[in-house]
Amino acid sequence: MIYFDNAASSWPKPAEVAAKMEECLREYGANPGRGSHALSMKASRVIFEARRKVAGLFGVKNPDNIIFTQNATEALNMGILGLLEPGDHAITTMLEHNSVRRPLEYVRRERGVELTYVQGDARGRLLAESVREAIRENTKLIVVTHGSNLTGTLLPVEEIGKIAKEHGIVLMVDVCQTAGVYPIDVEAMNIGMLAFTGHKSLYGPQGTGGLYLHPEVELEPLMHGGTGGYSELLEMPKTRPDRYEAGTRNTVGIAGLLAGITYLESKGLDKVREHEETLAYQLHQGLESIAGVTVYGPPLGEPRVPIVSFTIAGYESHEVGFILDRNYGICVRSGLHCAPVAHETIGTLEQGVVRASIGLFTTSEDVQALLDAVAEIAG
Numbered sequence: 001m002i003y004f005d006n007a008a009s010s011w012p013k014p015a016e017v018a019a020k021m022e023e024c025l026r027e028y029g030a031n032p033g034r035g036s037h038a039l040s041m042k043a044s045r046v047i048f049e050a051r052r053k054v055a056g057l058f059g060v061k062n063p064d065n066i067i068f069t070q071n072a073t074e075a076l077n078m079g080i081l082g083l084l085e086p087g088d089h090a091i092t093t094m095l096e097h098n099s100v101r102r103p104l105e106y107v108r109r110e111r112g113v114e115l116t117y118v119q120g121d122a123r124g125r126l127l128a129e130s131v132r133e134a135i136r137e138n139t140k141l142i143v144v145t146h147g148s149n150l151t152g153t154l155l156p157v158e159e160i161g162k163i164a165k166e167h168g169i170v171l172m173v174d175v176c177q178t179a180g181v182y183p184i185d186v187e188a189m190n191i192g193m194l195a196f197t198g199h200k201s202l203y204g205p206q207g208t209g210g211l212y213l214h215p216e217v218e219l220e221p222l223m224h225g226g227t228g229g230y231s232e233l234l235e236m237p238k239t240r241p242d243r244y245e246a247g248t249r250n251t252v253g254i255a256g257l258l259a260g261i262t263y264l265e266s267k268g269l270d271k272v273r274e275h276e277e278t279l280a281y282q283l284h285q286g287l288e289s290i291a292g293v294t295v296y297g298p299p300l301g302e303p304r305v306p307i308v309s310f311t312i313a314g315y316e317s318h319e320v321g322f323i324l325d326r327n328y329g330i331c332v333r334s335g336l337h338c339a340p341v342a343h344e345t346i347g348t349l350e351q352g353v354v355r356a357s358i359g360l361f362t363t364s365e366d367v368q369a370l371l372d373a374v375a376e377i378a379g
């Protein structure tokens with residue numbers, strides 16, 4: 001199989017990830033933070049080291065402000081539901097994944113939170129000033145994706161961060177498509193909350209992710225329960241990360257995430273980004289040369305996440321995905337990609353698109369195989 005679905009979940013994983021997870025299960029798979037014995041302490045140390053690695057990746061000074069979750073969706077729910085109250089106003093964009101849209105629509109419906117969607121252009125690009133124009137007196141939160149999972153567009157997060165800081169508004173950023181590929185610094189970008197997943201470009205296993213929470217941003221916990229310490233309290237403790245990590249953490253998965261980030265560091269994020277951008281350019285350029293193929297997102301030559309979405313005239317997107325899988329052994333993603341508002345923006349809500357997403361282990365030969373297959377289908 002040739003794999004082009006890294007935007008959904010990266011594959012294959014580095015061998016070190018599986019090895020670290022097996023080591024955890026075999027050698028210290030006890031409950032972290034729930035005991036003073038050697039195995040529990042070892043598990044706790046691995047989780048702390050992973051927390052430290054994630055903090056370093058995003059320019060976070062205090063690792064305790066990294067909250068581990070089972071995925072980015074939980075992290076986004078934690079931030080949105082934990083911050084917004086009746087009478088508040090939130091701003092988001094028409095390029096967001098349902099993991100942003102649905103919790104925002106929930107608080108609008110159930111809490112009376114006001115919500116504004118900022119429109120992008122037909123290429124999926126967005127101007128920071130359009131966010132400024134949407135600000136009201138009661139605006140409390142701006143939620144944006146760093147990189148669109150549909151068009152590959154990189155949003156001007158640093159500019160939006162400056163605007164948010166000027167107005168005293170919390171900026172929350174979804175970095176699922178950019179973490180591990182593009183440099184992210186929460187201080188320089190004025191990010192108040194950052195939601196990440198472990199199983200995409202950080203090359204950890206599924207079931208891992210987290211939330212960065214600025215020291216001055218306080219949330220109502222999404223879950224309540226045991227934290228190992230502070231057992232005498234009736235309510236969740238105030239200290240981080242305990243306040244937001246009720247229940248046993250996914251120690252095995254977090255160990256794998258630690259291995260994934262360590263592997264990325266050994267390769268160098270700059271080299272990873274150069275590799276993926278080069279192949280995305282090759283794919284984009286090749287698809288545009290095939291008659292009957294339409295490519296979506298930023299034009300050739302503009303920066304983009306290593307995602308290239310396209311359609312073939314005369315075919316539904318699901319048909320193309322099925323043919324590529326069954327006849328060519330090529331894995332892509334077809335349909336709406338959990339981002340219907342983004343499809344509204346680029347005009348593909350009815351037919352969807354075929355998305356090919358590149359990863360660290362994608363090769364130039366893989367790209368050429370996809371191009372040859374698309375050319376045969378289109379012909």
